[in-house]
Amino acid sequence: MALIIAGERSGVGKTTVTLMLLAYLSQRLQVQVQSFKVGPDYIDPMFHQYVTKRPCRNLDPILTNDAYVKQSFERHSRGVDCALVEGVMGLFDGATGIDDTASTAHIARLLKLPVLLAIDCSRLSRSVAAIAHGYRSFDPRVKIAGVVLNRVSSDRHLQFLKEALESIQLPILGVLRRADDLTIPDRHLGLVPTAEITQLDQLIDKFARLGETCFDWERLLPLLKGVRSLNVTTQDDKKIADATRSTSLRIAVACDRAFSFYYPDNLEILTQLGAEIVYWSPLTDPDLPENIQGLYFGGGFPEVFAQQLAENKSARVAVKTAIEQGMPTYAECGGLMYLSQAIVDFEQKSWSMVGVIPATAIMDARLTLGYRQATVLQSPLFKTGTAIWGHEFHRSRLNQTPTKPLYKLQGYNSSSLVLEGWQAYQVHASYLHLHFGGNLEIPQQFIQRCLKFRESQVSAPN
Template identity: 65%
Template sequence: MALAIAGERSGVGKTTITLSLLAVLRQRQLSVQSFKVGPDYIDPMFHRYVTGRACRNLDPVLTSEAYVQQCFAHHTQTVDYALVEGVMGLFDGATGVDDTASTAHIARLLNLPVLLVIDCSRLSRSAAAIALGYCSFDPRLQFAGVVLNRVGSDRHLELLKAALEPLNLPILGVFRRHDDITIPDRHLGLVPTAELPVLDSLIKRLANLGETCFDWSRLLPLLKAQSNSPPPESTTVSSQSPITLTLNSSPQRKGLPTSNPQPPARIAIAYDRAFSFYYADNFDLLEQLGAELIFWSPLTDPGLPAGVQGLYLGGGFPEVFAAELANNQAAQQSVRQAIQAGMPTYAECGGLMYLCEQIVDFAGQSWKMVGILSATANMTGRLTLGYRRAIALHDSPLLPAGSETWGHEFHRSALSAKSALPLYQLRGYDSDSLMYLEGWQSHQLHASYIHLHWGAHPEIPARFLTRCLEFGELQN
C-alpha cells in the first residue's frame, strides 16, 4: 500500500522520521523505493544514500497528475516496500487557496494513507486537537496514525496518549527528544550528503532508534508496496508510460530521429559537491533516448570529458565552492571553448552562476568563473522561490520559440546584468501577469535559474539530444 509521511507543518521532523523508517527497512535487507513530494533536490539525496535507489520526485505542477501516478506505479513494481515523504504541512501546496501539489493532493492521487508527524515539544493535550483537525479537514484522506516526535519524558508521553485515546487514532511511533540528532542546514536547506562525513553513524543511529520507536507490527503491512485501488480523483493514465518512452517509440514527434543514434550522443554531466541538483527522471530520459551520460567534476577535473557532444550543468552550491571552482581554470577554459564552439549546453541555477564572469559570495569576496555570460552572480539574503510558467521567447537547444513549460525557481543569488537575448517570459503559478524576463540564450546555450523536470515532456531532452547529434556531425 505504501504510506505518505506528512507533517502538521514544516520543521516537525518529517525527514528524520522518513530516514529512520528507510534505515530500518534497509538494515533488514528489504528493498524499498522512496518518493518526495515537490521539487526538492536535497531530501532525495538522503533517501538515496540510505536505500541505494534513486528517490523520485512527485510534483504535479512540474509534470502532471497522470505522470505522478505513472511514476509511482512504475517504480514500486519491483520493491518490497515504499513510502512518500511529504512537503511542508500536509495541506500546504503551490498557493494558499487550495492544496494543489501538497502532500494531501499526492496522497489522494495515489490513494495512500497518511502517517502524520506531530512535533510535541511544546504541547501536550493540544496534540489531540491538532490530530483531530488534520484528520477531519479533508474527509477524502485516510489516516494510518500518528508519530509523536520530540517527546520530552514518560509523563509527557502519558499526557499525549491520554489526549489522543478518544480519537481512536493509532500511535505508530514515539520519538523522544534527541537534540544531538540533527542534520546541518544552510541557505537552501539541508547540507547535501557528500559534505557530511559522519552521515553513516547518523543513519545507523536512526536505524537503531527506529527499530524500537516504531510499532512495526502495524507499520510494516502499511509500507508494503502493492497496487492501490483507483482513487476518487484519479486522472486517466495512458498505457504508454513516459518513463519508458524512447525515440523509437514516438517517431511522430516533430524533429525526433526515428532510430537511436549510433554511436549514442555523449553528454557531459557536471556532478560533484558543487553541482548535484538533478532529477533522476531527467537522467533516465536522456539514457532511454539514446544518450551516454559522462559524469565529470568542474571542481577537480582538468576539463570536459573527451568526445562529448553536449553539456548539462545542473544546480547546486557553486557559491560554497567558488574558491575551488575559480582555481580550476583549466576546466573553466574547457567549458568556455566548448560553448563558444557551439556545443549544446543546458545550465540551470547553479550551472547558470558558474557560466557568469564571477560569483560574489556571502562574504563579499569575488571569484572568477567561466565568463561566457557577461554578468556577475551576487549572493543576497533574499530567497527567490516559486513555480513559474515559462514562455520561450527564442529558439534554444531545449525549447522552440513560443512554447510553454512549468519550472521552479529557488535561489539566493541575483545577476548583475540582464541578458540581451532573454530566454523566458515568466508568469507565476496563479497569475497571467508578466513577472519578469529571465534566462540567457547564446550560441547553443540554454541558461536559466528555472529548474525543469522533463518527466511529462520527453520532447525537451529529445530536442536537446538532436542538437547534440547535429553538433557532433559538424565536428566530424
C-alpha cells in the first residue's frame, strides 16, 4: 500500500506532515521511500527529494493524463519499501472549481490509495468531528484511513478533540502540537527553495525526531509498506524506447538558485531520447558548456538574483551569441524572463538580461495562476494547431505583446483567449510550464531541432 496526505483546505500543514513522515522513514527507520506530489508544484518536491534522496514525481492528470499518472506511480514505486503522496489544496479541490478534476481525491480514486487527512485544529474543539465526518462521507469512493490533528495547543485541547472523534470512530494517526519553530520560510511564489535555506539539515532532523513521537506508527506502517502493483502497462516506456536513437547530443540545462523548476521526468525523457544533459549556472559560470547543441532554461527565481545574473555579462553574451547562431532553445517562465531585455524587480530596479526577446519582464503584486489550454500558432517545437495543457504561476509580466505569439491560451473553464509566448531564431519561450510526460512530441521535436543544428554546424564553412 501507499498513503496520500491530504488537507481539509490549503494551509493546514500538509507539507509539514509529509516531511515529518518522510524524515522519520528515511533517517530513523532508514527505509527506501518514494514520494509523489499531486499537481504542478516544483518547490514541495524539492523538499521531498532533499529528505529521501530520490526525485519526487508529480502526479498531474491535466499536464499529462490519467494513464500517465498511473504509469508514473507504478514505475517509480517499484522496489521501494514505502510510497507517500502529498496532496494539493483541500482534498476535493480540483482545477475547475466546480468538480474535483486533478484534486487529491481524484488521485486517491485513480490509484486506489487511502487518505490521511490533516486538520488544522487551532480554532476547533468538538467541531473537528463534523469536519472529519463530512470529509469521510462526502465521497464514499475515497477512503479516509485516519486524521492528523495539527496545531493542537494543549493537553486539554487534545482531550476535547479525542472525545469528539470517538463519536465517529475515526482513528487519530498523528498529533502535532503548535510550534512556531517548524515553519519553512516562504516568499511571493510559495516556499523558499531548499538551496536557499541555510539551516535546512537542522530543520529536517527536527522533523525526523518529532515524526517518531507524533504519529501512531503501529497503524501507519501497514498502510505504507508493501506497495502493491496496479498492473499498468507502461506504453510510454515503449514509445520512448522506440524513439530512442544514439544521438550524442549535449543539451545545456540552466540549473542553480535562479533556475530550479524542472520536472525530473522532462530531463529523464530527454536523456532516454539520447541527449546528454549538461548542467551549468547562468549565475556563476562565465561561459556555456563546450560542444552543446541545445539550451533549456526552466523556471525559478531570476527576479531574486537579477543583479547577479546581470553582472555575469559573459554568460549573457554567450547565450545570446549561441541563440543568434541558431541554437535550439526551450525556455519556461523564469527562462523567458532571462532571455528578455531586462528584469525590473520588486524595488523597481532594472537589470539587463540576455536580450533576444524584445520585451522587459516587470515584477508586480498580481499573481497569474492556473492551468491553460494552449493552441499552437507557430513554434519551432510544435505543429500549428496542436493543443496542449500547461500551467502558469508567476508575478511578472512583459511590457510588450509578442509580435509572433506561440499560443492562444484559454484558462480552464474559461472562454477568454490570450496571445502568449515568444519565438525568435530557434527559441521557444513562454510563461507556460509543460510536462513532457503527456506530450512526447515536445522533447522529440526538440531533439530533432538540435540534430539539425549540429548538422548545420558540421557542414558550415570554416
